[in-house]
Every structure is written in C-alpha cells, then in structure tokens.
Amino acid sequence: MHGQSMNFLFPNDVHIMWSLMIVLYPYITGLVAGAFIVGSLYHVFGRTELKPVSRLAMVASLSFLLVATLPLLAHLGHPERALNIVITPHFTSAMSAFGLIYAMYLALVVLEIWLIFRKEIVELAQRSTGPARAILKVVSLGVYDISEKAREVDHRVVKVLAALGIPAACILHGYVGFMFGSVKANAFWSTPLMPIIFLFSAVTSGIAMIIVLYETLTVVGGRKISGDCLQSLAGYLWLFATLTVTLEILEIVTLSYAQDEEWLVVGPLIKDKIAFSFIGIQMVFGSLIPFIMLAIIVTMKRYLTAGMRNVMTFVAASILLIQVFAMRWNVVIGGQIFSKSGIGFRENYVPELGSREGVAAALLIFIIPFVIMSVFNHFLPLAVEDGDTPAESH
C-alpha cells in the first residue's frame, strides 16, 4: 500500500499510446536520411572512394522512404483519414510538415535516382520488347539521349540535387526529432537537443546500413570488397557514432546535473525502468563496443588484414544499427513509461506479436525495403563496376 500510493498515474495515463510502430518510424526515416547523406558524400563532396556504394546508397534511401509511411498508417486510429494531414496541414504542429517534407524528399530522391540510372534505363528500353518497352519508354520520359553531353548534364543536375538533398535530409530527420522535442508536457522528450540527436543517430544508422548492405551484396555477388570504400565508411561511422553518443550522454548529464523536476522521473526511468535497453543496449553494448572496434579499424589499419577489417566493420555496423534502434525505443517508449503526473510509472511495455502494431507487422514493414532493393537490383544493378561511371561528379 505504502509504495503503491506513491506511484500515482493520471487515470487516463495508463496506456502506451505510441507503440512499436512509432519506434520503427523514426528508425526508418533515419535510415532514409543517413543513406542519402552517404550518397551525397560521393556526389557532392567528391569522396570518390565511396563510388562503389553511391548507387546502393541512393536506392536504399528510396526503398526505405517508400515504406516510411506504413508504420504511421498501421498506428493511426483512422488511417483512411491520413490524407487530412496534407489537405489541411496545421503548421503549428511539427507532425503536419510530414506530407510536405515527405513529398519534397521523394521527388528529390526519385529524380536523382532516375538521372543516375538513366543510361541503364534507356539501354534496357532499347533492348526490351512489348509492354516492357512501352513502360520503360514512359520511365525514360521518351528521351533516349544518352550521349556524352547529355550524361554531362545529368551529372551536373545530380550534383545540384544531391546538394539540395543534404538540407532536405537534415530537415526530414530534424523534424522527426522536433516532433518529440516540442512536446513540452514530456520531461524526457522536451529538449532542444532532441532534433540534433535524432539527426546524428540517423546518419550513424544510415552509414551502418550501407556498410551492412554493401558487404552482403558484394560477398553474395562474388565480387571484391573495396578496401578504400569500406575504410572510409568505417571512418565516417566512427565519427558520427561518437558525435551521436556524446550528444546522448550530454542530454542525460545536463538533465541530471540541473536537478530540475524532470530528473524526478527521468532519473528512475533510466536507472531502473529502461536500464537494460538504455544503459545495457544503447550505451554499453551498442556504443562502447563498436566505438572500440571502429577505433581499432581507423587507427590501426596497418595491423589488420582485409578480412579482419571487413568482418569487424560489418559487426560494428550491425551493432550500431541495434544501438540506433535501441535509442529510438528508449526515447519513444521510455518517454511514455512515466505518467505526466510526474510521480508514477506504468508497467513496462511489451509489444504484442500479432496485432496491427505488433512485432510481426513491424518486421513485415521492415523487410519490404530489402525486397524493393533486390527487385531494383534485378533490373538495374546497384553494384558499380570500376570504369563504369555513374553520374560522376568530376
């Protein structure tokens, strides 16, 4: 009785409103933004060593973007009214920007991929017959000009689009972070650091996903992994993971040091309620271990064989993918474990298996992008052979 009474929840506050799907949503948009940034490193900043993943990064970004709406639709009480968000977007709400940002980003990525693959599309169209030819003709917009000069135009436009894409990617994910950061009623979410943390962890997850995809695709395709490319990706991953984790720790340290009212719930929350997923998975397993592995890869590369490096990078990237998912989980679910009474905690949330917002549905949604990528790969190969020039930036 004694302890029970101290744990007081507002009577309407006993439900976790944002479930697994809302964990998945920022995770997927993070992968979209992060993968795009990898592509831009090549197309805009001329990191030529990243050429082998330049196509993969763009197509991965698109594939995840295409399913980004699904977790939201699975979550909404009235998915059939989802378009209200673009019909009457209420711009004082961070969430209302979704339709616009999504549409803008989709246009950008589709256009960029179209330009990158235009040569292949045209060649495929010329080889095909029947309805496939007609479809491909529409896809190529009826222009079969793949002369050197036309390709040169493509390259220039791709560079501009990729440059535009960087702020777009930042807005896309910054807005997702702001969606949480702007809820002033929630002690755990309401911090200006939230969009920045989301953004950096998005880039981290994007790079990690590209590493995993690249190594898998290359090994399965029986090709050789480019050492320069992987080494460079590992370096970027190290940088962004370090920045992400620093910000994540800073946020908690600031909250704890200020000893504001927020700490009354956030303290017990991370020390007890989500200790396993926050301290265990997100911080120790997810951050410390890959940090050490990547540090070894980056600083001691002369002592490592190519095989060791490839395996270590793969493992570190995989762990970081889990870390970022854990971070999304801890923010979304952790932020709802305590009641807005400020003195009560809910039961820990365990997602259902079979419901509309359950584990099975989430897994299904998460598999779709990989299906899209493999279908895409079947028609327009994602692997970049040396000598082949996909929208070379210089």
Added chain:
Amino acid sequence: MEHTKHIWRAAILLVTVLVVLVVGRHFVIPKSFGEMGYYRYDALFEYMGKEMRHGSPNACADCHDEIAAAKASGKHAPVKCEVCHDTLATHVKDGEKYADMRINRSYELCAYCHQKLVGRPALVAQVDLLEHLELSPGQPIPAEACVQCHDAGMIHHPE
C-alpha cells in the same frame, strides 16, 4: 541548350504534379473549414446537437412536485435527484415517461458521501461504516444496510 530535353520533361512533369496537388487540395477541404479558425466550424454545431441526458435542475419537479418540495427543505436539498437515481433520459422521452426510474438502495450509494474518510471535509455527516453497523473488519456489509433504518422518507423529507 542541347541535350537537356529530358531535364525539361522531368521539370514539366514535376510542376504539373505540384499544380495538380495544390489545386486538387482545394476540392477536398471541408465546407466550413477556416470560417472561424483553423478547424471545421460545423464540428461545433455537431456538438451542440447532442442530446442532453441529465435534465434541467428542476425538471423532476414538473411531475414529482410533492417530493421535490419536501426535499427542497431537507438535508439532501443540494443533492440533485439524478445523483442518486439516474439521468432523466432513462425515464422520460419527449416529455412522456417511458421507463421506471432507477431506485438505488445500495449502501455503496450512501457511502459515496457519508463514509468517514481522512481528508473528507466536514460538510457532510460521516460515519465509519463498519463501526456504525457494529461489524468487524472482513464481515460483509448487507447490500441495503443504510436504507433499513434511513428509509426513503427520511432521505427525501426534512428530519
């Protein structure tokens, strides 16, 4: 500019899609949206149209004037009839009685107000239910324990 035909086609396509979306959006904005603010003003009138369940404060006196008059001078005067009974809508439809009014004789109903509680202001008479009924903890309280002594007459009329 040579060799830019495909870029122009893509640009035209994009602008067309944009215009279609921007223009198309107008046809699906609900009628009264934006009349008084960023919402559908008709929603307010939908709320207005909802049926009342509780009656007016003095609605019961329209038919039960004797009880109402007696109750008005009794200790339960501030307690509206519907608090202990049920809403008018369960009893009267279109000014006609269509179902019996609920009479709640349970001790729980009395206890809502009269159970002695730490923190309950002395605005109402309070008893410790178990003590008052001379029951020991764990013994069940008879369902109609209160009204066995304090009958409806006492509840409705001045004491």
Added chain:
Amino acid sequence: MCERKEGNGYGRRDFLRMAATGAGGMALVMFGGGQALVSANTVKSTASDQLGPGGYDPTKHHYIYLVDVDKCIGCGSCVRACERENQVPRHFFRTWIERYQVSRSGEVFVDSPNGGHDGFQPSDTGADITKAFFVPKLCNHCENTPCVQLCPVGASFVSPDGLVLVDEKRCIGCSYCVQACPYGSRFIHPEKHVASKCTLCYHRLVRGETTACVQNCPTGARQLGDRKALHDRVSEIIATSKVHVLKPELHTEPQCQYLGLSREVR
C-alpha cells in the same frame, strides 16, 4: 477574437499575388501559408451568423471553470454524472478526482481508484497524515493549449466560446494531442479511435444549462462561469480571490482555476 479571419487574415488578392510568383510561390503557399490559403478561400461573410439552438451565439460567451478544493468531499458524483451524460467509455475519464494525503514528514500519497468513479475507501497509508484533500480534475480548456498547437490536421480547436474540442470527423487518431496534454485530460476513444475529452457539456451549455459535473456536485465544489456575462459570480471570485492553476510553469493559461490548491497537487 483572433480566430476571426475576415479582417486580419490573408485576403484573396494576397493569395493570388503569392501564387503569381510561380512554382516557388506555390511551394511557399503550401509550406508556409497553408492556413492563409484555406482561410482566404473559405471565409464567408456569414460565418458568425450561424447560431445554435435557441439563437445561441458562440461569440457571445467565454466559459471559465472554478474548483473549490476545500468543498470537494470526494463522492465521485461528478465522475458518474459525466460518464452518464457523455457516454464516457469505462476506465477512461473526462473528469476524475484525485485524493492527496500528506504526512508530517512530507510524504505524499496520491490515489484515484477508477478516477473516483466508485468513490473512495478508507486507506491506511501507515503514515502520520497531517493534511488530506480531494482534487477534482478535468480538461483545463487552456487558452494557450499545446494539444491544439500540436494537432497536425486542425481537428483539435479552440471554439469562439473558449472550449477546447475535437472534430471527431477529422481526427486521424495519431494521439499526438494525448502526448501533448500535460494534465492527462485526453484519451483515445476505444471504439471511435479518435481523441476524446471534456467538452464542458457543450450541448448543455448552448441550451442554457450547466455541465453535468457542476449540476450534480452536492457541495458546490465545481462552478461554471462565463467571462463575457454581466455580473458573473465565478469571474468575480476569480478576480477577487487567491486562485491557482495546475502546472502554471507551462504557460498553458488554463481556463479552469482552483481555490485552495496545495503545492503537492500534480
């Protein structure tokens, strides 16, 4: 009322000028001026002529609510009345009562079993309770409300008479507003799958009646006022007494104010 768009909103001409700047202008209209776009094209001069039953004019009222903590006996009549009047689903609350028991050493015991719907039972905290009281809660109908601010589709709104309401036909059920309400006043209706909350019994107010909770409170702990009415009793009490609101640090400007509120109240 600042909600009125005829005078201070964007005019049709402004919209045309923006659109005339081409695709860039279009994007700008869509991105930054979405609200303007809507108001410019849907404002009717007859907007405020629309009246409710009995000629009720929403612009002529502004409701306020007052809770006198010292008068609440924790009987739960209000919670039950609200449930009956508004068909509130079981275990969800448009209004509820919290019980606070504070010990000499400052321990605070709070409970609200089933929102106070079934009354309160004697509770043994095992502590030396030196003060205890009941606090009725409901939607604060904040003037600067985060729930309306965060609604992505314009389904949550503040009415001309000062009520925070939900358009049940446009709500997409994202529950962002449930997250945004610092007071826990909102919930997602388990059958309708839209945000649901206290309407201050709007259907009763427009017929000149008071809310179900106020009407059925046996001690007058709950009172409803109208800021725009002449000689309004509640306005007078608020103007002359020491009143408090919940979570004032959030600057939500609640229209529901409390007499005798203690610092332990969350």
